[in-house]
Amino acid sequence: MTKWMRENLWRHSTAIFMCIFALFPLYLVVLSSLNPSGSLQLTSFIPREISWDNYKMLFSSPKIPFLSWVKNSLIISSTVAISSVVIGAASAFAFSRLKFKGKKLGIQFLLLVQMFPAILALSAVYVIMERVYSFAPSIGLGSQAGLILVYLGGSMGVNIWLLKGFVDSIPAELDEAAKIDGASPMQTYWLIFIPLAAPVLAVVCLLSFIGTFNEFILARLFLVEMEGRTVAVGLQQFIGGQYATNWGAFAAGSILASIPIVIIFLSLQRYIVNGLTAGSVKG
């Protein structure tokens, strides 16, 4: 046994073993999406024939309004991501840079409340939005606008907290200099802070996008109509209880829906890992 073998063999075998573990389900999905029989049985590791039928089905079958689902997911997730960063950044700026009475108390309160997992208040949100529906159906239970509001409001605690952490890490010298030069807080915010923070805000925006895209249970409770569902809810309902017949189309759909998320995630890896060490956990 050479020295190389002694030092590196276990490293490579551990890594390869875990890579196989990591890749197995993903490979299986790709395989099933190309399998015309629509089953997820593992007949062989190399596909005997490749067919794009499952992908075509997504775009042609009236039973699967896949494009509407994607469109809904994109609209909901991007609206929530952009608005929550626009609104959250202003609050985070105030918490981080401005002086006011009760600031410390406010921060402590925020810290406490953002620990409350949103899902615990699920029935309360449900009842509240049911009541909103009784006088304003277009923003109540069952509407996409209502869902967006719930996501947006619900993300405020965590988002302000997360953004505050990022804002704290941006050096304050520049806005202090601006302040000495006579800039008002509004000017400091728009002309100094926003350009400086833009990359960070973009990252938080994308993270928020992924988070919303991944949300399931509120979307499930809110979006009842087939056409109005998000990708996650649509695909889940689609395979519910009958894995055998629909697996191929589900596999194709989940690959298409996952690719953009995986790309965003991988390109943001550095920020996400830094954010992780700051104590946040991805869902």
Next chain:
Amino acid sequence: MSGIFRGNFALVVKIVILAGVTAILSLLAQSAFARGEIAIGSFLVISIVALNFTYLTKVSIPLKFFVPGVLLFIAFVIGPIIFTVVMSTFNYKTGNYISKEAAIEQVLIRGVEPDANQTTFDVVAGKASDGKDAILVSDVANQKFFLSTQDNLSTLDANEVVVNEYGVATTAPNFVATSLEDLALDDSYAKIRYKFSDGYYIVIEAQGVGAVFRQALTYDEKTDTMRNIQSGEVYVDNGRGNFALEGSPDSVLTPGWRAPIWFENYTKLVTDSRVRTPLIKVFIWTVIFASLTVLSTFAFGLLLAIALNRRMRGRRVYRSILILPYAMPSIMSILIWGGMFDSQFGAINNLLNTDIAWFSNPTYARAAVLLVNLWLGFPYFYLICSGSLQAIPSELLEAAAIDGANPRQVFRQITLPLLLQILSPLLIASFAFNFNNFNLIYLLTGGGPRDTLDGELAGATDILISYTYQIAFGTNILDFGLASAISVLIFFLVASISFYGIRKSKVMETFG
């Protein structure tokens, strides 16, 4: 450039936006009050005042940054939290869901009885000449005819009406029949009580058929009781959201209303064995599930981080592959795993050449849940651990090696303790997250297997949060009161875990 944020243009934009938002919110507030949603309406009014006050005065500049975020925060974070606590003190479930006023109205509508002979008549619905709702009633057997409105009954002579071949009157003076299409569109006709004789009235039961009823229950506002007019039985408010018969509390009128029962939902968790036993079972599994998940994901992540913690061929490729499970949308991965564990068509049985019904057997289902969560979670700890390993000063390790420690001793006595110290807040955060990992359980096993035949709500893989969901939304009886009480309990558990984690990280900030 600063001109954009000052001057007339900015002012106009500001006023236009503010006016628009104010208009929309006012409209909403008005409809909220109209529907009796006082809390929501008041919040909207406060929002309007806060927004206008903040942006039209110069009292507080920080507020200008805060207000939109804070209002949303109050509406959708604080509001639901408060409401959860409030609901947990109420008997708030299917059958006790509406307000007391609505419940009284419903009880009265249902509290009717047919007359002794269960008389029915042939009727034609329409309007009287004065525009009031009216029916033309034909007592075919006795060849008698009436015109009845809500407050008046007039007898018609047989020669006044035109009858069809069945002897049913179709037209009469001062009466216009409503077309069948219009009747089909409007279901309010069925709710009208047309006068018949004292105490009795006619209700349209079906197309062309009216039945004679009388009110059996009356509500006495002064004593807040329901009384059966005939039998004289008195139903009193039982304090739990129902009118119950005096002396026999099990005989209640439906529907009930949501009524405060204070701590009963909480005491139920302790005293009612039908609630307590499953809750303890679920709690134990939740703790086991979260601990084993943290342990296994951390162990595998650390192993990989150590294995790849040096320059070696293929490290970048390994890293890109190993991060994939973490980059995939977790919902998709969970559903894919769910399909793989399918007993008939799943790849797992196929691969192992077994025939296991994974999700029907408690032990297998739990093993599957843990395996899938390992897959989802190990890349996170791999990333974290490889970052942290680099943060351990190499002098420490070298010094230990010079002192003659072998690599295993270095790992066990220096690397691991240091790593655990650095990562303990994250391990705690991961525990807290998995404690409430609803998506995994709900999408993979649905909490099952569970004995639905026994009416058992808790499944073998149910964790507290999925069990709560099951109570709130899982069956025909939505029990928001009990679910909220468990939610509050979970919050205290998770908050204490998180606080412990924060204190740990604070300690580290000071000494690290």
